[in-house]
Each structure stands twice: as C-alpha cells, then as structure tokens.
Amino acid sequence: MQYNRLGRTGLQISRLGIGTMTFGLQTEEAVSRSILDKVLDAGINFVDTADVYPIGGSLETVGRTEEIIGRWLPGKRDQVVLATKAVGKVGPQAWDQGASRKHLIDALHASLRRLNTDYVDLYQLHWDDPDTPLDETLEALDSLVRDGKVRYIGVSNFLAYRLALALGRSEVRNLARFISVQPRYSLLFREIERELLPLAAEQDLGVVVYNPLAGGLLSGKHKPGAPTEGTRFTLGSVAWRYQERYWHQRYFETVEALKPLAAEHGVDLVTASIAWVLANPTVSSALIGASRPEQLDQTLAAADLALDPAFKQQLDELTHEYRFGDAQR
Ligand SMILES: NC(=O)c1ccc[n+]([C@@H]2O[C@H](COP(=O)([O-])OP(=O)(O)OC[C@H]3O[C@@H](n4cnc5c(N)ncnc54)[C@H](OP(=O)(O)O)[C@@H]3O)[C@@H](O)[C@H]2O)c1
Numbered sequence: 001m002q003y004n005r006l007g008r009t010g011l012q013i014s015r016l017g018i019g020t021m022t023f024g025l026q027t028e029e030a031v032s033r034s035i036l037d038k039v040l041d042a043g044i045n046f047v048d049t050a051d052v053y054p055i056g057g058s059l060e061t062v063g064r065t066e067e068i069i070g071r072w073l074p075g076k077r078d079q080v081v082l083a084t085k086a087v088g089k090v091g092p093q094a095w096d097q098g099a100s101r102k103h104l105i106d107a108l109h110a111s112l113r114r115l116n117t118d119y120v121d122l123y124q125l126h127w128d129d130p131d132t133p134l135d136e137t138l139e140a141l142d143s144l145v146r147d148g149k150v151r152y153i154g155v156s157n158f159l160a161y162r163l164a165l166a167l168g169r170s171e172v173r174n175l176a177r178f179i180s181v182q183p184r185y186s187l188l189f190r191e192i193e194r195e196l197l198p199l200a201a202e203q204d205l206g207v208v209v210y211n212p213l214a215g216g217l218l219s220g221k222h223k224p225g226a227p228t229e230g231t232r233f234t235l236g237s238v239a240w241r242y243q244e245r246y247w248h249q250r251y252f253e254t255v256e257a258l259k260p261l262a263a264e265h266g267v268d269l270v271t272a273s274i275a276w277v278l279a280n281p282t283v284s285s286a287l288i289g290a291s292r293p294e295q296l297d298q299t300l301a302a303a304d305l306a307l308d309p310a311f312k313q314q315l316d317e318l319t320h321e322y323r324f325g326d327a328q329r
Contacts, residue, residue: 001043001303004284007179007206009152011121013081015278016303017046017208019289024064025054026235026291032068034293042300046081048182048208048287050126051111052088056236062090063114070116083122083208084111085156085182087129099129101140108144123150124182127157134162134169142175154180154206160195167203180206185283187258187273187315188214188251190322197282206284209277213289213299217246218273220259224252231291257318265311274302276315 003012018039023032036047053065066084073080086107089097097103112118123144125137144150155163155178163181170177181200183192189211200207213219215232224247227233232242255269262269277286288299307315 003045005206006122006152006208006284007200008204009179009206011081011152013046013206013208013285014044014303015285016044016274016300017048017083017285017287018044019210019287020047020049020065020069021053021055022289022291023054023068025057025061026230026232029068029071031292033072035290035296036069036072038293038296039288039300040076040079042296042303045079046083046208046285048083048210049115050085050088051090051107051114052085052126056238058237059089059091063110066111066114070114073116077117081121082115082117083124083154084115084120085124085126086111087126099125099132099137099140101136104137104140105144108149112149119149119151121151122154122180123152124154124156124180125158128155128159128162130162134166135173138166138170138173138175142170145176152179154178154182154208156182156210157184158196160199163196163205164199164203178205180208180284182208182210182287184211185209185277185280185286186212186214187218187276187319188246188254188322190319191325193280193323197280201282207282208285208287209283210287212274212277212286213270214246214251215242217251217255218258218269219298220255220269222252222255224249254319254322258315261311261314261318265308267305267311268298268301270298271301271305272307272311272315274299275305275307276312278302279307279312 002015006013049065052062054061086104087099095103141153153176183196185192262272274286290296
C-alpha cells in the first residue's frame with residue numbers, strides 16, 4: 001500500500017480508504033468487521049464514516065455504522081485515521097441537522113460516543129448548509145479543533161465557489177482551515193475535473209473521492225431493466241437516488257464499451273476503474289466500498305496497479321463526455 005500526504009498537512013493516509021456506509025443495514029455487523037479487518041491487513045489506514053450512516057436507512061438506524069466501528073476500534077485506534085461527517089438529519093428536531101454551531105457541537109459529541117473514541121482525525125461537513133453563515137460554521141469547527149476533539153476539518157459535496165469562499169473566510173478570521181474535499185468521482189462522473197479539482201490543486205487540498213465504482217455499476221454486473229435485489233440500486237431509502245444517478249442507458253452503453261477495453265489490457269474492470277481514479281495526481285485517496293469481503297479483492301488490487309498510459313488515455317477518451325454532465329441530461 002502506498003501512502004499520500006493529505007493536502008498540505010503532514011498526515012499520511014493510504015491511497016485507498018475504506019468506506020463504511022453499508023455497515024449496519026446492507027451488511028451485518030460480523031461481515032462489516034471482517035471487511036475492516038481485511039483492509040487493515042492490506043495496509044489501509046483511512047476509515048471514512050458519517051453520523052447518518054448506514055445508507056438506505058431512516059432516523060431509526062442513524063448512528064448504527066459508527067457504533068459498529070466503535071465496537072471494532074478498541075486496541076486499533078492508533079492504527080487508524082478516522083474520518084466522520086455531520087450535517088445530515090439525525091433527529092426529530094429542526095436543529096438536528098445542518099452546520100449551525102449548536103448542531104455541529106452536539107453531532108460531534110454523539111459521534112465520539114458511538115465511535116468509542118475521544119477524538120476524530122478528520123471531521124467533514126457532509127454537504128454545504130447554505131442557511132448557516134459560513135463564519136458560524138467555521139468558528140464552531142475551530143473550537144472543536146482547539147478543544148482537541150478534532151484534528152483536521154474538511155468538506156464533502158461542496159461547490160468549488162463555496163469552498164473558495166470558506167477558505168477565504170478562515171484565512172481572514174485566522175480560523176482552522178478546511179484541508180480536504182470529498183467529492184464523487186469516477187469514469188462515469190467527471191464534472192469535478194473542471195472546477196473543484198483545479199481549486200484543490202491550487203490550494204493544496206487533500207482530495208478523497210467517493211463512488212469510484214458508481215455504486216457498483218462499473219463492475220459491469222448490472223443490466224438495464226429492473227435492478228438486482230440486494231444491491232445498492234434496491235437499497236431502502238437510497239435505491240431511488242442511485243437509480244436516478246446511474247441507472248441510465250448511456251451509462252450501460254459506456255460500461256459495455258469499457259469491458260472489452262479492460263479485457264484487452266488484461267485488467268479487471270473494477271480494478272481498472274479504481275486505478276483510473278488514483279491516476280489523477282490531485283486525488284489523495286479513493287474510498288472503496290463493499291457489501292461483502294470478497295468484493296475487496298478487485299478493489300484492493302488497484303492500490304498496486306500503475307495504469308498503462310495508453311490504456312489510461314483510452315479510458316479518458318471513452319468517458320470524456322462525463323466531464324460535462326450526467327448521462328441523464
Ligand atoms: N460524502 C458523501 O456524500 C458520500 C457518498 C457516498 C459514499 N461516500 C463514502 O464513500 C464510500 C464508498 O462509496 P461507494 O460504496 O458508493 O463506492 P463505489 O465503489 O461506487 O460502490 C461500492 C459498491 O459497489 C459494489 N462492488 C464493490 N466491489 C465490487 C466487486 N468487486 N464486484 C461487484 N460489485 C462490487 C458493492 O455494492 P453491491 O454489493 O450493493 O452491488 C459496493 O458496496 C462510502 O462507504 C462512504 O464512506 C461518501
């Protein structure tokens with residue numbers, strides 16, 4: 001496993017990180033633990049979660065994923081860079097979501113309790129909350145850093161201009177600065193190459209990408225028509241979102257075109273898809289996800305695969321249209 005510095009910090013994280021959002025609903029606890037054990041053995045030190053996980057659940061299931069990690073963590077805390085997120089809705093009150101000072105401080109304390117630890121390494125805003133003034137959010141996060149409960153702060157799903165504004169405010173106010181972004185990125189979703197990645201490169205931000213297999217579509221196992229039961233595309237409350245995101249004729253056609261290309265180069269499509277994301281020099285780490293430990297064999301293989309430049313160029317060209325928008329538009 002190789003390790004990259006996360007943005008301008010001195011923190012080294014593994015090129016592959018483990019995503020945990022399937023733990024506690026799609027994936028039961030014992031299997032979740034074997035996934036964590038397997039990736040730790042493979043040299044992954046970066047574990048990403050969120051207070052709202054597991055995905056596909058409801059307010060009743062919020063926090064289950066962090067609890068599973070919290071029961072696995074004792075004795076391993078010093079081997080793990082632990083990242084979690086807040087902003088999603090976690091309770092019935094109007095203020096049980098968002099990036100207000102009240103909510104972020106409550107949310108962090110709840111995460112620490114569930115995770116069974118007294119600090120998180122990276123605390124991320126799960127998405128932008130335009131209803132809370134940026135200064136209020138930055139002051140709240142800064143206080144958590146000063147209290148030692150959070151080592152670094154980052155964002156996810158931010159538009160480039162909002163992140164640029166936030167970086168400016170933290171500089172002017174001398175508050176803790178966001179050190180990383182967590183956007184969606186794959187062969188089928190490349191819009192971030194136009195604004196967010198150039199901003200990240202210029203500002204030396206770490207980039208941790210999610211959905212590198214487009215929720216599994218890039219495995220090539222799905223066919224148009226009704227999605228297979230038990231997969232991301234039928235998973236409870238997120239089934240519709242993933243279908244809306246990826247279940248489109250154009251994407252199926254692209255995946256069919258990618259299959260022979262990968263075969264020609266003797267690389268599994270799953271491995272090639274992750275390796276392609278990692279080949280972007282602005283990407284610090286790619287979050288791999290699994291509902292079963294066996295799925296990790298192909299994703300872990302990407303950590304050691306240097307894509308042949310000609311193959312990379314073919315992949316770039318075949319998916320060039322996805323720099324400009326989703327297939328459904
Ligand atoms: N910040 C955010 O808003 C956000 C959003 C999404 C994810 N994330 C983070 O990123 C992590 C990874 O995201 P992701 O799970 O969506 O990544 P992904 O790589 O796009 O999808 C992973 C899914 O693909 C399928 N899969 C994986 N390996 C496979 C294989 N070898 N063969 C066939 N199918 C395979 C599995 O789903 P099935 O078994 O269901 O087919 C697996 O759960 C998450 O756990 C979370 O930590 C963050």
